[in-house]
Amino acid sequence: MSDDWKEQLQKYYKGNLPEEEAEEVEKDLEKLSAYQEVISEELEAETESSNEDLPPEKIKRILDDGIRNARFSLAAYVIMILLLIYPILTVTSYIYYGWHQKAEDLIQVPIQTIYITEPNVSLEEMDIERTFGLFTFEVTMDLYKRVGKSDIKQGDWEVIYQYDDAEFPKRNYISENPPQDIPYFDTKKLYHPEARITNRDMDAWDTLDRLPEGTVAEVYVSLNDLIQPGNAKEIIEGLDVEWRWYAIDTGLEASGKSLEGGYLAPIGYPAQPDPDAWSPYNNREPNEEQFMESLVFLKDYEEQATNIAHAKWLDLEHRIDYIKNNGLNTYGGVITGPAKEILKLKDNESIRTISIGEVRLWNW
Known part of the structure; x- marks a missing residue:
């Protein structure tokens, strides 16, 4: 959309365009509205078509993959936390037994x-x-x-x-x-x-x-x-x-x-x-x-x-x-x-x- 057309559109909404130019703007707006309606209908049709084409087995597989990935991510987070905690506990244990020669x-x-x-x-x-x-x-x-x-x-x-x-x-x-x-x-x-x-x-x-x-x-x-x-x-x-x-x-x-x-x-x-x-x-x-x-x-x-x-x-x-x-x-x-x-x-x-x-x- 050009800057000239934007400026003309602003004048249209403010009522500052001559009648002839205002009619031209209205025709353009009708074209844009029709185009947007066609795009929406096509997108809706494609979505319905894709949902109807997916078999139950594929949907189940997609869900299982999602669950498995979620579990893997959770396990990875737990392992990461344990790897961080273990060295801390080990050092704390050595300090505990080393304090005042407790181990000796x-x-x-x-x-x-x-x-x-x-x-x-x-x-x-x-x-x-x-x-x-x-x-x-x-x-x-x-x-x-x-x-x-x-x-x-x-x-x-x-x-x-x-x-x-x-x-x-x-x-x-x-x-x-x-x-x-x-x-x-x-x-x-x-x-x-x-x-x-x-x-x-x-x-x-x-x-x-x-x-x-x-x-x-x-x-x-x-x-x-x-x-x-x-x-x-x-x-x-x-x-x-x-x-x-x-x-x-x-x-x-x-x-x-x-x-x-x-x-x-x-x-x-x-x-x-x-x-x-x-x-x-x-x-x-x-x-x-x-x-x-x-x-x-x-x-x-x-x-x-x-x-x-x-x-x-x-x-x-x-x-x-x-x-x-x-x-x-x-x-x-x-x-x-x-x-x-x-x-x-x-x-x-x-x-x-x-x-x-x-x-x-x-x-x-």
């Missing part, structure tokens, strides 16, 4: 729990693995027992934390005599002098006598009296054997029951210092001092330690107070050495009863 403390809980609640069991630093997830933390450890002069692999524990809460460990044992998941009186191997013996091995000394000359053994020894750990060496004086672990009197062992009345497993500490600097019983301090440090540390994580240990009650506050007031005294523990050397303790008046643990061929 949680690693120490199963380590120190094993040393004080598992007689004659030790760990190797290279066999301790840790894995972080989204607010989860997993510690896997291989457990060893000293039998003779060799550390025999007993199995492995897998401890999983959800935030700070420790789940019951997954324990995989490869030894012939693994401990019970939940110990009870009839599985007891160490007895306080005032405790009633419920699981005496009447043939233990005879078994040692029948073992071949070239064997070494792990033996649980219960004493007739409480003694200081430092004096325990006098019991094996002159014999080619060694103490591996001391069971400590904490005021509850005579009854063998926790403050709540449940079965109370023994606690104690290694008799020999560990040459590895990472160990909680290294050469830095005497083992009895490090034992007390372990108890104080675990008291702040007693719920986790109780979930991890075979023992279902630890009563650490009571035990710590008792030891502080009465000193460290042992009622037995674990020794190892040649079977025939241990047999020489049969007539020792200090010994109340024994229980045989692992036995191996000569490695002394």
Whole structure:
């Protein structure tokens, strides 16, 4: 549309055109109206024709394609959001476990729990693995027992934390005599002098006598009296054997029951210092001092330690107070050495009863 015609049309609407020119404009407008009517009719006819020509199958396919594309778009948006959220949660999880060395403390809980609640069991630093997830933390450890002069692999524990809460460990044992998941009186191997013996091995000394000359053994020894750990060496004086672990009197062992009345497993500490600097019983301090440090540390994580240990009650506050007031005294523990050397303790008046643990061929 030219500018001249627009100007003429404006004059027409304002009534400023001569009659002859106004008639020409009206004829042009009639032509435009007829043209617009024809265009509208043709478009309407084409639309109706296209709708009538589409079969139901094609319409369904078009709708299905639309739904599928919508679902794909939604899934893509969800994946994109998850890809953005996952790194944020991962970083937050690392910050959570790294804050105030939380992860290091949680690693120490199963380590120190094993040393004080598992007689004659030790760990190797290279066999301790840790894995972080989204607010989860997993510690896997291989457990060893000293039998003779060799550390025999007993199995492995897998401890999983959800935030700070420790789940019951997954324990995989490869030894012939693994401990019970939940110990009870009839599985007891160490007895306080005032405790009633419920699981005496009447043939233990005879078994040692029948073992071949070239064997070494792990033996649980219960004493007739409480003694200081430092004096325990006098019991094996002159014999080619060694103490591996001391069971400590904490005021509850005579009854063998926790403050709540449940079965109370023994606690104690290694008799020999560990040459590895990472160990909680290294050469830095005497083992009895490090034992007390372990108890104080675990008291702040007693719920986790109780979930991890075979023992279902630890009563650490009571035990710590008792030891502080009465000193460290042992009622037995674990020794190892040649079977025939241990047999020489049969007539020792200090010994109340024994229980045989692992036995191996000569490695002394």
